[in-house]
Structure formats: C-alpha cells, structure tokens
Amino acid sequence: MKTSACVLPALLxxxxxxxxxxxxxxxxxxxxxxxxxxxxxxxxxxxxQFGVNYTAPFAFSYRAHTQLGVPITTAIDADTYHLARMGxxxxxxxxxxxxxxxxxxxxxxxxxxxxxxxxxxxxxQRGFKIVLTxxxxxxxxxxxxxSSGEGFSRHYGKRGCLEDRTSWPLQERYLxxxxxxxNLQTGKALKDDPNVIGFEICNEPGHFDxxxxxxxxxxxxxxxxxxGCAKPLFYNMSHGxxxxxxxxxxxxxxxxxxxxxxxxxxxxxxxxxxxxxxxxYPIPFADNPRFKTKAKIAYEFDTADIGxxxxxxxxxRSFRTAGFQFATxxxxxxxxxAPYNTEYQTHFMNLAYAPQKALSLKIAAEAFRRVPRFxxxxxxxxxxxxxxxxxxxxxxxxxxxxxTKFFYTNPTATVxxxxxxxxxxxxxxxxxxxxxxxxGAYFLDRLSDGVWRLEVMPDAIWVSDPFAKASPQKQVSxxxxxxxxxxxxxxxxxxxxxxxxxxxxxxxxxxxDDRTVNVRPGAYLLVRSGVTSHWTASDxxxxxxxxxxxxxxxxxxxxxVVHQPLPEAAAGRDLRITATVAAPGPIERVTLVAYLPxxxxxxxxxxxxxxxxxxxGGFTPGIGSPESLQPTEFPxxxxxxxxxxxxxxxxxxxxxxxxxxxxxxxGESVTFPSEVAGQPTDWDFTGQPWKTRxxxxxxxxxxxxxxxxxxxxxxxDRAIRYGxxxxxxxxxxxxxxxxxxxxxxxxxxxxxxxxxxxxxxRTADFATARHLVFYGRSGDERPCPVQIAVVTSDGxxxxxxxxxxxxxxxxxxxxxxxxxVPSPNIPYGYPVFLRHWYxxxxxxxxxxxxxxxxxxxxxxxxxxxxxxxxxEVDIQRIWAE
Numbered sequence: 001m002k003t004s005a006c007v008l009p010a011l012l013x014x015x016x017x018x019x020x021x022x023x024x025x026x027x028x029x030x031x032x033x034x035x036x037x038x039x040x041x042x043x044x045x046x047x048x049q050f051g052v053n054y055t056a057p058f059a060f061s062y063r064a065h066t067q068l069g070v071p072i073t074t075a076i077d078a079d080t081y082h083l084a085r086m087g088x089x090x091x092x093x094x095x096x097x098x099x100x101x102x103x104x105x106x107x108x109x110x111x112x113x114x115x116x117x118x119x120x121x122x123x124x125q126r127g128f129k130i131v132l133t134x135x136x137x138x139x140x141x142x143x144x145x146x147s148s149g150e151g152f153s154r155h156y157g158k159r160g161c162l163e164d165r166t167s168w169p170l171q172e173r174y175l176x177x178x179x180x181x182x183n184l185q186t187g188k189a190l191k192d193d194p195n196v197i198g199f200e201i202c203n204e205p206g207h208f209d210x211x212x213x214x215x216x217x218x219x220x221x222x223x224x225x226x227x228g229c230a231k232p233l234f235y236n237m238s239h240g241x242x243x244x245x246x247x248x249x250x251x252x253x254x255x256x257x258x259x260x261x262x263x264x265x266x267x268x269x270x271x272x273x274x275x276x277x278x279x280x281y282p283i284p285f286a287d288n289p290r291f292k293t294k295a296k297i298a299y300e301f302d303t304a305d306i307g308x309x310x311x312x313x314x315x316x317r318s319f320r321t322a323g324f325q326f327a328t329x330x331x332x333x334x335x336x337x338a339p340y341n342t343e344y345q346t347h348f349m350n351l352a353y354a355p356q357k358a359l360s361l362k363i364a365a366e367a368f369r370r371v372p373r374f375x376x377x378x379x380x381x382x383x384x385x386x387x388x389x390x391x392x393x394x395x396x397x398x399x400x401x402x403x404t405k406f407f408y409t410n411p412t413a414t415v416x417x418x419x420x421x422x423x424x425x426x427x428x429x430x431x432x433x434x435x436x437x438x439x440g441a442y443f444l445d446r447l448s449d450g451v452w453r454l455e456v457m458p459d460a461i462w463v464s465d466p467f468a469k470a471s472p473q474k475q476v477s478x479x480x481x482x483x484x485x486x487x488x489x490x491x492x493x494x495x496x497x498x499x500x501x502x503x504x505x506x507x508x509x510x511x512x513d514d515r516t517v518n519v520r521p522g523a524y525l526l527v528r529s530g531v532t533s534h535w536t537a538s539d540x541x542x543x544x545x546x547x548x549x550x551x552x553x554x555x556x557x558x559x560x561v562v563h564q565p566l567p568e569a570a571a572g573r574d575l576r577i578t579a580t581v582a583a584p585g586p587i588e589r590v591t592l593v594a595y596l597p598x599x600x601x602x603x604x605x606x607x608x609x610x611x612x613x614x615x616x617g618g619f620t621p622g623i624g625s626p627e628s629l630q631p632t633e634f635p636x637x638x639x640x641x642x643x644x645x646x647x648x649x650x651x652x653x654x655x656x657x658x659x660x661x662x663x664x665x666x667g668e669s670v671t672f673p674s675e676v677a678g679q680p681t682d683w684d685f686t687g688q689p690w691k692t693r694x695x696x697x698x699x700x701x702x703x704x705x706x707x708x709x710x711x712x713x714x715x716x717d718r719a720i721r722y723g724x725x726x727x728x729x730x731x732x733x734x735x736x737x738x739x740x741x742x743x744x745x746x747x748x749x750x751x752x753x754x755x756x757x758x759x760x761x762r763t764a765d766f767a768t769a770r771h772l773v774f775y776g777r778s779g780d781e782r783p784c785p786v787q788i789a790v791v792t793s794d795g796x797x798x799x800x801x802x803x804x805x806x807x808x809x810x811x812x813x814x815x816x817x818x819x820x821v822p823s824p825n826i827p828y829g830y831p832v833f834l835r836h837w838y839x840x841x842x843x844x845x846x847x848x849x850x851x852x853x854x855x856x857x858x859x860x861x862x863x864x865x866x867x868x869x870x871x872e873v874d875i876q877r878i879w880a881e
Contacts, residue, residue, distance in 0.1 A: 038326070051091050051328050051329070054332045057118075062112060076122055081548055084544060101152055104173065105171060114184065172219065179191040191227055198233065214249055217235055221250070221252060233253055235250065248288060257281075266304075268467055277838055278318055283322060302347050316364040317387075334350075338350035339353055346467060360398045362407060363399065371386065381794065403418045404421055405422070438456070438640055442486070444490070453526070458479050459481075460479060461556075479553070488517075497526050499511070499517050499524050503537075554584070559672075560580075562579060563672070567758045571694040575652060578642060581663060592661055593671075594633075597656060655694055660680045703772075704877060713735075722738065734777075742858070771812045773812055774813070777807055778872060783804065787856070789823070792847065796840050796844070820843040823855065
C-alpha cells in the first residue's frame with residue numbers, strides 16, 4: 001500500500017543551475033584525478049571501500065517483510081548492525097525506479113522512498129560510504145511474480161529506455177529529482193550528502209551502437225549535472241562490450257563492473273576448486289588510454305551457488321590488481337528473510353544464518369584494503385598467500401593473520417605471530433587462540449589493556465541446500481541457542497578474567513577457570529584479573545555500542561539430524577560417520593544402529609522351524625528376519641553439535657550396510673532418516689535406513705550415474721539442460737548431451753560432476769585404479785568424439801579423447817593415457833570477458849587420489865568441419881577400475 005503520494009517539484013534546468021553546480025563543487029566529497037584514481041576531496045587520499053548491496057526498501061524484500069509483520073525500520077536496524085559488525089563500509093543498490101516514480105518521471109514520496117531514506121541514514125551512522133544507481137528499468141516482481149510499481153519505465157522496458165528517445169526526458173526529470181531528493185532523516189539532498197560518493201546512471205544497460213550510446217549517457221549526465229551535483233558519475237562497462245569505446249568517450253568519470261565467476265542460478269550448491277579462475281579480472285580494454293583516466297568500481301560480485309568460504313578474499317585481491325577502489329557483494333540477505341533464502345536463491349550471505357561466508361566477506365574487506373592497487377601476484381597456487389591472507393581450498397579456510405588481527409572462517413591450526421599484540425579476533429570453530437565447539441561466529445575486540453568485548457552469535461545449522469529452489473515454507477538454515485565452553489588464550493586477558501553480560505537480558509556473570517568460560521549468544525565484557533575497567537554498556541567502540549547485540553531466536557522446533565551418507569565405501573576398512581544433531585532441548589545421547597553385512601553362512605545359522613508345523617501352532621510370533629534381531633549399536637561422540645563414530649573395519653564385510661541414527665531426549669527416542677518415534681528394533685518400526693555399499697578395495701569406483709546424478713551436474717550455461725533418455729538395459733537411464741554450433745565462441749560444450757562427496761570412502765582405492773570406463777553411445781547414427789577428464793583438487797584437468805559409436809558399450813581409457821588438458825570455467829561466469837579456460841603452467845603428474853570431478857567435453861580436438869556439425873552422446877555411467 002502506498003502512503004499518500006506527493007510529487008516532488010521538478011528542478012529547474014538550464015543556466016540558473018550552473019551557479020548551483022559551482023556552489024556544490026565544494027561539497028563534493030570525492031573526485032577522480034587524471035590517472036583514474038577516486039580520491040577524497042578533503043585529504044586527497046585514495047578511496048578504498050568494500051561492502052554489499054542490500055535491498056530491504058524495495059521489491060520482494062519489502063513485500064516479504066510486510067507479510068512477516070516486521071517493520072522495515074526494525075529490519076534495517078538489525079542488518080546495518082551486522083554489516084558494521086562484519087567490518088564493511090560500502091553500500092550500493094540499484095533503485096527500483098518504478099516503485100518511486102510516476103508515469104511522467106517524477107519522484108514519488110512513498111513508503112519505499114521513506115525506507116530508503118532510513119536505510120541511508122542508518123548506514124551513514126555506521127560509517128558507510130555509498131554509491132547509488134537511480135534506475136533499474138525492470139519491474140519488482142522477482143521471485144514471487146507480484147508486480148508492483150507504476151513508474152515511467154514500465155512503458156518502455158530496459159531497451160526502450162535506452163533507445164526510445166521519447167523516454168529520455170522522463171529519465172532526465174527523474175534523475176534530476178532523485179539526486180536532488182532531500183533525505184527526510186538526514187536533511188541532506190543526495191547530491192550534497194558527503195557520504196554518497198557517486199552515482200551510477202542505470203543498472204546493467206545493453207547498448208549496440210556507438211553514437212546513440214554516447215548521446216544517451218551524456219544526456220543523462222547533463223540531467224544530473226544540471227542540479228549542481230558535482231559527484232563522480234559512473235556507467236556500467238561490463239555490459240554492451242561492442243560499444244565499450246562509447247563508454248570511454250562519454251562524459252563519465254568511471255566504469256562499473258560485475259563478477260560472478262561461478263555463474264548464477266545453478267539450482268544446487270556448486271562444488272570444486274574455483275580459485276584458479278580468480279587469478280585475475282581481465283578487462284579487455286584495460287590498456288585503452290581513455291580507460292586509464294576512469295575510476296573503477298565493482299558494483300556486484302558473488303561466488304553464487306557456492307557455500308564454501310575460501311573465495312571472497314581472492315576476488316578482493318584480483319579486483320585491486322585490476323584497479324578497483326569500491327566493491328560491493330550482491331546481495332546481503334536481510335535477517336528476517338535469510339532462513340528461507342527466498343530473495344535471491346543463488347546468493348546466500350548473512351552473519352547469523354551463514355556465519356562462515358560472512359566471516360569470509362569480512363576477511364575480503366581486509367584484503368581489499370591491504371592489497372595495493374594494481375599490484376600483481378604470481379599465478380595460482382602462489383596467489384593464495386598475500387598481504388597476511390591465507391586461502392586453503394582443502395580446508396575450506398580463509399584467514400587473515402597479522403600482528404594485530406586474526407580472522408578465520410573455519411577451524412585452523414595457524415598460530416598468530418604475536419598473540420600479545422592482538423587487537424581483534426573473529427572466527428568460527430577452534431584455533432590456537434579460541435577453542436569453541438559452537439557453530440556461530442564470534443568476535444573479540446580489545447577495548448583497552450586487559451579489557452575485551454566478546455560477541456557470540458548463535459549456532460547456525462544448514463538443514464538443506466540453500467541454493468535449491470526456495471520457498472517461504474522451507475527454512476534452509478536453523479538457529480540454535482546453546483551454552484558452550486569457550487577457552488580464550490589471549491596473553492592480555494590471562495587465565496582468570498571476569499565475564500559480564502552487556503546486552504539487554506544478558507545477566508551472565510562469572511570468572512574464567514583456566515581461561516575457560518561458559519557462554520551463550522550475547523555480548524560480554526572480559527576483564528583481566530587485577531584490572532579496573534571503566535567501560536560501560538552504553539559506551540561506543542568504533543561504530544558499535546558495547547551493549548548492541550542482534551540475533552534471531554532459536555528456530556530448532558524439533559530434532560534435526562543432518563547427514564549425507566556415502567553411497568559406497570571399502571569393506572574391511574574403518575568407516576567414520578558424522579552428523580550434525582540439533583534439538584529444542586538437552587540431548588541425552590545419540591546412537592548409530594547398524595545392520596552389518598553378514599556372510600551367507602552366518603545368515604543361515606539359525607534354527608529351522610518344523611516344516612510340517614501348522615501356522616499358529618506355537619506360542620511365539622516367529623523368528624522374523626535375522627537382521628531385525630541382531631543390530632549393532634554404536635554410541636556417537638559429541639563435539640558441540642557434531643556427533644561421530646568410527647565403525648571398525650573388522651566388522652565391515654562386503655555387502656549392504658544399513659544404518660539409522662537415534663536421538664534420545666527426555667527418555668524418548670526419534671530415529672532418522674525417516675524421523676519416526678522409537679527405535680529400529682521396535683516391532684512396529686517402519687522407518688527406512690541410510691545405505692552404503694561395502695565392496696572390496698579392488699571393486700570399480702562409480703564416478704557418475706546418470707539416473708542418480710543428473711540433477712547435480714554443473715552445466716556450461718544455465719539456459720541449457722540435458723535430458724534423461726532410456727538406456728540399453730531395462731529400467732536404466734542415460735544423460736543425453738547435445739552440442740551445436742561449436743564453431744562459435746570457445747568451441748566447447750562441457751559438463752562437470754563433483755563425485756568426491758560420493759567417493760570419499762574409496763579415496764585410497766583410486767591409487768590402484770588403472771582405467772576410466774565410459775559406458776554409453778552416440779545419440780545418433782554418427783560417431784561422436786568425446787573428451788573424458790578428471791579434475792583434481794588443485795583445479796587441474798587430465799583427460800583423453802574417445803570416439804563413441806551408435807551402439808551402447810564400454811570405452812576404456814588407461815589412467816596412464818590421461819594427459820593435462822585445459823579445464824573450462826563452467827558454468828560460464830559473468831561478465832562475458834572472463835577467461836573460459838584454465839591450464840596450470842607446470843602441471844604436476846596426475847595423482848588420481850586427488851581427483852574430485854568428472855569432466856565430459858565435446859569440442860576439444862575437433863576439426864573446423866566437425867565443429868560445425870551437431871553432436872549427441874548418451875552417457876549412462878562412468879567409473880574407475
């Protein structure tokens with residue numbers, strides 16, 4: 001519902017505005033020098049800002065908060081605190097012009113503009129600097145299909161706004177009124193607000209012709225300049241590349257760019273090592289003399305569909321090498337929407353619900369500030385160590401290690417060089433400084449000698465893939481409030497420090513015992529024994545108040561067991577099984593109930609009934625199946641919410657392993673995965689088990705099965721999906737892969753499947769594998785050349801070509817015949833000028849035990865004539881033996 005709307009008065013254009021422009025120049029807080037450097041007017045220093053996009057005042061985010069009954073100001077207060085807590089200081093948003101304008105291009109004062117004003121005000125209070133994009137041109141109906149907004153651009157669309165000149169006067173009016181809009185919270189016009197350092201004219205344009213492009217940009221620049229706005233103006237340069245020279249020749253001071261190295265909207269979490277594709281950001285016109293006079297901004301970036309934490313600092317490093325001074329991730333999930341990830345399912349960023357990713361973005365902000373602009377680094381993997389940043393794909397770890405700061409995204413063994421000099425610690429899990437079993441982020445900040453502020457976020461449990469299809473009825477991340485011991489090894493605190501709760505409702509108070517205290521979510525003051533603290537809850541530290549704390553309530557409404565079984569493992573070898581277990585109350589114990597494979601002799605060693613006995617002739621119900629009488633129970637050991645047990649190899653014979661996890665609470669039990677009351681040994685138990693195939697170490701290792709793995713493959717282009725077709729055996733399926741027009745672009749059609757999550761129980765067995773086996777056929781009557789490759793944990797690919805005929809059959813590839821081949825960056829990243837291929841300069845010999853993915857490609861090695869043909873191949877299975 002709109003509030004009573006009033007049209008803001010149109011600003012006068014023309015000569016009268018020139019004097020305003022001159023007067024406003026003194027108020028412009030930023031400018032761009034002749035070398036393309038964005039500088040602060042007051043000091044001349046280079047601007048370096050890093051942060052996020054955040055869309056709460058507009059579109060789905062605003063609608064969803066309204067539907068949840070959450071005041072938008074409450075949401076903004078919570079999120080801006082968390083953004084400050086993450087150490088961010090930059091904000092950018094493309095404004096949904098249709099929601100704050102009318103048909104004539106006038107800015108309309110309504111609830112969206114009021115929320116926008118409030119957001120800008122709260123961000124500025126936290127020290128953020130801002131770049132605004134006034135025009136989006138699209139509607140606000142994503143993702144729920146609810147259209148809203150009556151603005152001028154609905155009559156033209158994006159292309160019409162760029163090319164239909166009848167829309168230009170409307171845009172001019174809108175831009176002039178937008179930059180002249182006086183924020184009702186700050187009392188400052190956007191054009192005069194020193195915290196707003198510039199404007200990007202419109203979001204992601206797509207131009208085709210040089211002349212009209214220059215004219216359009218200059219017309220819009222003129223509209224903004226006519227208001228007296230002297231701030232730097234930017235235009236998108238990563239879209240419409242054929243007219244890049246038009247951007248450089250127009251009257252703008254800088255260009256904006258995006259980076260989505262893993263593509264967008266995969267529909268599931270992407271796995272594998274993406275670091276090789278982040279070595280650089282290769283702007284194709286970087287050497288153009290006119291480009292070197294333009295400032296450079298990254299308006300959007302993200303590692304979309306990736307839940308891991310090791311990538312953000314590498315993006316920040318490469319942005320700085322390319323000359324960027326301002327970068328904002330897209331997009332931060334509002335606290336009240338984050339448990340569902342409904343706003344943009346391909347992105348997932350929130351301090352409470354995705355703490356490790358949030359810590360990675362915090363470290364990326366530090367990397368962005370620490371890396372000198374235009375400094376180059378050696379190629380991957382040497383570029384994983386830079387300016388105090390360490391990146392470890394194998395451990396899913398990003399960390400910052402300096403004398404004064406120690407940040408990490410996952411458990412680490414790294415010892416900071418000078419623990420006595422530390423001023424800030426932020427992390428997740430255990431480190432040499434903090435031992436903590438919880439699953440939330442924590443922050444330690446030194447206020448003065450012997451006095452620290454501790455902030456502990458609640459536990460976050462991902463109960464489903466956050467990048468799968470989203471729904472407000474499906475929570476992907478749950479929150480648990482638990483008490484956990486925390487051991488803090490800080491020389492400045494000593495071993496017997498006191499602990500006092502700071503935030504409202506936190507009455508925690510106590511004394512550390514051997515550096516260890518029990519904490520639950522909240523903010524605390526830690527004071528070394530013998531030190532008198534003068535800090536109070538209402539004091540400010542940097543851009544935070546000591547008593548501030550924002551966290552969602554517990555959403556653990558029932559017992560949860562998060563576990564991914566291995567499809568197969570080696571018989572006779574110890575098998576470790578882990579699970580995350582969360583419950584709304586204290587857990588008494590967790591057990592694994594396994595039905596172990598038996599030899600046929602054991603299965604038959606049971607009493608035989610009298611074959612001539614009439615049914616019902618005895619007083620017992622019968623012996624049942626031997627499995628149901630003899631399960632083996634293994635206690636699972638807790639470490640926070642993680643429970644684990646190792647099944648001894650001596651009891652794991654070849655055959656099917658079936659097992660359950662039983663959670664005991666309040667004298668009652670619930671059995672998973674079916675989540676039914678009771679135990680597997682109950683007479684009326686109906687639950688289904690997890691299953692793992694146990695085979696000899698010499699058995700083939702299944703790498704890809706079309707029938708079960710098709711939904712998890714990584715396609716080259718999100719607009720293309722291969723289909724399943726019947727295979728040669730009854731009930732079997734194959735994946736039909738199509739390749740057309742390979743004579744265009746990169747001459748490549750590929751898909752990748754990450755099999756490591758399935759084969760982790762067989763890793764050692766890869767060492768004895770001698771062949772890869774492809775089972776399938778060509779999809780038509782012509783033979784189809786195919787390259788089959790494995791991709792290892794360092795991102796290197798090793799492959800060989802086979803030619804598949806029209807009949808189903810096996811094609812063996814000797815492991816010794818696998819040679820280094822270029823690996824495509826799939827899915828295609830954005831922008832389109834990103835490198836498509838990665839090949840290490842000096843590849844190591846193939847170690848098949850480090851293989852993680854199978855890569856199937858049509859295109860490599862084809863002749864020019866073959867590239868022009870259509871190719872099809874049906875793939876049923878790929879395995880190693």
